């Protein structure tokens with residue numbers, strides 16, 4: 623049976639899904655710990671630019687690109703005024719420098735047009751829904767990026783869903799039948815226990831990288847094996863060790 627095959631969706635009462643979500647969040651905290659929140663979270667505009675740089679590359683390279691951009695251009699105004707080639711040179715290690723440089727410039731211009739400065743701190747006074755509306759109104763900012771800004775920069779209790787979190791939520795049967803991260807995001811809003819957005823999101827990302835990978839998930843010894851509804855799960859490849867925090871890849875969001 624193909625690994626890509628998920629069990630057919632069936633209607634499951636919301637209360638059952640809520641309890642299951644809480645159980646899985648607890649199990650992940652048991653195995654991976656409660657992820658620490660940043661003492662000094664990044665500013666919303668820093669998060670936006672870091673998210674652009676994180677696309678189609680790994681965390682290490684995107685962090686190097688981000689650090690070099692900030693080193694060469696200490697203010698966002700300098701980035702906006704720079705020649706495209708200079709910005710491309712600074713972010714080259716993150717790949718797709720031409721496209722990313724253009725997107726960064728567009729984002730900075732859109733922010734300046736809307737708020738009169740290169741600063742998104744006016745968002746701090748607004749509701750989650752309003753912030754998502756304003757951010758997704760900027761060219762090229764999607765709902766996932768907006769939710770990441772809410773969670774990691776503004777400390778709001780939301781649950782961003784990217785392709786990896788979407789994969790895990792469908793495999794685990796939390797969002798049965800959902801065919802896109804956007805639909806999973808909408809479904810999970812009502813399921814994630816209050817106060818657990820940061821822990822659950824971060825642990826799912828780490829779990830997805832270390833254990834429940836897109837192809838060849840390490841099902842043997844998986845701590846969520848009993849919860850999993852993935853038809854392609856297998857116990858044949860044993861996982862002897864669920865990695866601790868120290869074993870994980872460098873995470874972009876830990877380093878912005």
Ligand code: SF4
Nearest residue numbers: 834839841844847850
């Ligand atoms: S049993 Fe396999 S597919 Fe299911 S959550 Fe664990 S690693 Fe992923």
